[in-house]
Structure formats: structure tokens, C-alpha cells
Amino acid sequence: MNNIAEQLSLAYYNLNEKCNVLATDNKVVALIAVSKTKPVAAVLEAYRAGQRLFGENYPQELAEKAQQLSDCQDICWHFIGPLQSNKTRLVAEHSSWVHSIDRLKIAQRLAEQRPAHLGKLKVLLQINISNEPTKAGILPQQLPELAAAVAQLPQLELKGLMAIPAPGDSERAFAAMQQLSLQLQQHYPQATELSMGMSDDWPLALTYGATMIRLGTAIFGARDYKQE
Numbered sequence: 001m002n003n004i005a006e007q008l009s010l011a012y013y014n015l016n017e018k019c020n021v022l023a024t025d026n027k028v029v030a031l032i033a034v035s036k037t038k039p040v041a042a043v044l045e046a047y048r049a050g051q052r053l054f055g056e057n058y059p060q061e062l063a064e065k066a067q068q069l070s071d072c073q074d075i076c077w078h079f080i081g082p083l084q085s086n087k088t089r090l091v092a093e094h095s096s097w098v099h100s101i102d103r104l105k106i107a108q109r110l111a112e113q114r115p116a117h118l119g120k121l122k123v124l125l126q127i128n129i130s131n132e133p134t135k136a137g138i139l140p141q142q143l144p145e146l147a148a149a150v151a152q153l154p155q156l157e158l159k160g161l162m163a164i165p166a167p168g169d170s171e172r173a174f175a176a177m178q179q180l181s182l183q184l185q186q187h188y189p190q191a192t193e194l195s196m197g198m199s200d201d202w203p204l205a206l207t208y209g210a211t212m213i214r215l216g217t218a219i220f221g222a223r224d225y226k227q228e
């Protein structure tokens with residue numbers, strides 16, 4: 001295993017440098033360490049190195065890790081994967097953020113199942129910005145309707161948008177997301193977050209206004225799905 005603490009400090013160094021170059025006006029960019037498929041020990045290693053924001057893709061895995069790491073009370077879990085209705089409760093009970101809302105029904109279930117003592121669940125709407133037939137997310141033209149409906153739900157707080165561009169489409173997609181985000185903020189001033197950029201393309205995402213980047217491989221090394 002490579003050294004997670006070193007990878008983290010390198011990632012923060014690169015992120016700060018890029019923010020300085022872009023003069024992002026001290027706007028804080030959140031680095032979410034995507035720990036999906038990685039063991040609890042890897043999350044703990046990153047936690048001990050100071051990392052607090054973690055991303056998970058599978059509800060069951062999120063719930064198990066959150067329970068095993070319940071002593072680390074200041075961990076902030078971000079659910080970033082596809083979400084089926086029968087798994088919403090796990091996410092409502094264990095995460096602080098959900099990046100992948102693309103159906104009203106899922107948002108409604110999360111709102112109903114969110115335990116009151118945890119406060120509002122912060123949500124981002126996922127946009128299928130490269131218009132890929134088999135991919136998650138709504139099309140840009142569906143945003144006004146979904147945003148209006150989600151913004152009404154109790155126990156949820158609409159915080160912004162998320163996207164995963166198709167390979168080769170990053171720059172156009174990031175630029176389009178920046179425009180959509182600005183449009184959304186005209187109606188929902190608190191929806192300022194823009195979750196885009198992964199290990200391979202985060203510097204480009206930052207130039208188009210990303211406020212949250214999601215790094216898996218760059219922090220934890222390559223994933224081995226065969227071991228799951």
C-alpha cells in the first residue's frame with residue numbers, strides 16, 4: 001500500500017498551489033477523499049493525517065464504515081454514488097451530504113428518513129452534463145423543476161450541483177456546469193457548491209469554479225474491484 005498521509009499532503013499542496021494560481025479569492029475548495037472499496041484502516045490512516053471529508057459510493061459500505069468509525073465524530077461523510085429507493089435510509093442516517101440526487105422520489109425519501117437530531121442533509125443535484133444515455137443525473141433542462149421541488153423538502157438543504165463528465169468532454173462539460181451553477185444561484189443563493197473534478201481532471205475543474213473535488217486514486221491508490 002502506498003503512503004496515504006503522503007498522498008494527502010501532496011494533494012493538498014497541489015490544491016493550494018492551483019488555488020493560488022487561480023487567485024480563487026481565498027474561496028475554500030473542499031477535498032473529498034473517496035474511500036470506496038478501501039478498508040476502514042485506510043480511512044483511519046487518512047483521518048489521523050487530518051482528513052475529515054470522505055466520499056463513499058455504496059450505501060451499505062458507507063453505513064458499515066460510519067459505524068466502525070463512530071469514535072471519529074468529526075468525520076463528514078459524503079455519499080456520491082447512485083442511490084436506489086430501498087437504500088435511502090442508510091444514507092439518510094449516516095451521511096452529511098448527498099451529491100447524487102437525480103430523482104424527486106429519492107429526495108423525498110431522504111427527507112422523510114433523515115433523523116431530526118442530525119440536522120438537515122445537504123444535497124447536490126447530479127447533472128448528466130455529457131448527455132450519456134446510460135449515466136445517472138438529470139439533463140440541464142430538467143434542473144429548474146427538480147431544484148424547485150427539492151428546495152421545498154424539509155430536512156434537506158439544496159447546496160448545489162454535481163457532475164461526472166464523459167471522458168474527452170471535461171472542458172466543455174465543466175464550463176457548462178459553471179454556467180448552470182450560476183443560473184441556479186440566482187434562484188437559490190445558498191446553492192453555491194459545485195462538485196466536480198476527480199483524480200485525473202480536478203485542476204481543470206477548478207478553473208471552472210469547482211468548490212468540491214472528489215479524489216480517490218490520488219489519495220488511496222488504484223482500486224481493486226476483484227477484492228470486494
Ligand SMILES: *Cc1c(COP(=O)(O)O)cnc(C)c1O
Binds near residue numbers: 057080164215
Ligand atoms: C470513484 C469516484 C470518484 C473518485 O475517482 P478517482 O478517479 O479515483 O479520483 C469521484 N467521484 C465519484 C462520483 C466516484 O464514483
